Amino acid sequence: AQSVTQLDSQVPVFEEAPVELRCNYSSSVSVYLFWYVQYPNQGLQLLLKYLSGSTLVKGINGFEAEFNKSQTSFHLRKPSVHISDTAEYFCAVSDLKGYGSARQLTFGSGTQLTVLP
Amino acid sequence: NAGVTQTPKFRVLKTGQSMTLLCAQDMNHEYMYWYRQDPGMGLRLIHYSVGEGTTAKGEVPDGYNVSRLKKQNFLLGLESAAPSQTSVYFCASSLKGNTEAFFGQGTRLTVV
Numbered sequence: 149a150q151s152v153t154q155l156d157s158q159v160p161v162f163e164e165a166p167v168e169l170r171c172n173y174s175s176s177v178s179v180y181l182f183w184y185v186q187y188p189n190q191g192l193q194l195l196l197k198y199l200s201g202s203t204l205v206k207g208i209n210g211f212e213a214e215f216n217k218s219q220t221s222f223h224l225r226k227p228s229v230h231i232s233d234t235a236e237y238f239c240a241v242s243d244l245k246g247y248g249s250a251r252q253l254t255f256g257s258g259t260q261l262t263v264l265p
Numbered sequence: 266n267a268g269v270t271q272t273p274k275f276r277v278l279k280t281g282q283s284m285t286l287l288c289a290q291d292m293n294h295e296y297m298y299w300y301r302q303d304p305g306m307g308l309r310l311i312h313y314s315v316g317e318g319t320t321a322k323g324e325v326p327d328g329y330n331v332s333r334l335k336k337q338n339f340l341l342g343l344e345s346a347a348p349s350q351t352s353v354y355f356c357a358s359s360l361k362g363n364t365e366a367f368f369g370q371g372t373r374l375t376v377v
Binding site: 183252255256 | 359362
């Protein structure tokens with residue numbers, strides 16, 4: 149079974165400051181990793197994904213994430229945040245083996261990023 | 266670009282009533298999912314489908330039923346609503362089980 153832990157439920161940060169949202173996962177096999185963003189009263193949309201290749205992944209809106217296999221982490225970063233980045237961010241993992249249930253996305257509990265003026 | 270469409274967007278039910286949530290996708294995706302989102306718990310998978318005519322239980326299936334009679338539609342049913350089913354429900358679809366999932370806008374359900 150796979151699981152995802154988002155270590156911070158709330159992250160307040162001032163505008164133009166850097167931010168890191170932490171995500172750790174556990175799985176017995178190789179995985180795909182995702183970050184989704186949810187703006188208020190909306191559904192989730194994909195921010196970025198790691199499938200294979202370079203461990204540094206760039207996404208939309210200036211976000212990037214680094215896959216660290218030895219530490220089983222996939223932390224999300226942005227060097228300078230804007231007010232409009234205020235949203236909830238979800239890390240998700242899917243493993244590569246099997247079929248059906250083995251390939252479902254498992255989500256973390258989410259991190260609320262609040263950008264302060 | 267419709268993507269994934271959920272109906273209704275809001276609903277209030279009395280305890281014991283039944284209802285069906287409809288999810289429709291126009292991307293010819295094989296996989297479809299129903300999640301519920303509760304504060305501090307992230308998204309939890311209720312049921313999913315890996316293709317037309319197939320359904321399977323997820324993490325929290327009790328009290329819900331689903332059907333996938335057509336590839337583009339995935340229905341979530343509550344036979345006898347309970348206050349514990351007050352939540353925001355999201356439908357999603359993906360081409361394969363481990364590829365990007367596309368989400369609907371959600372249905373906010375309140376059971377009183």
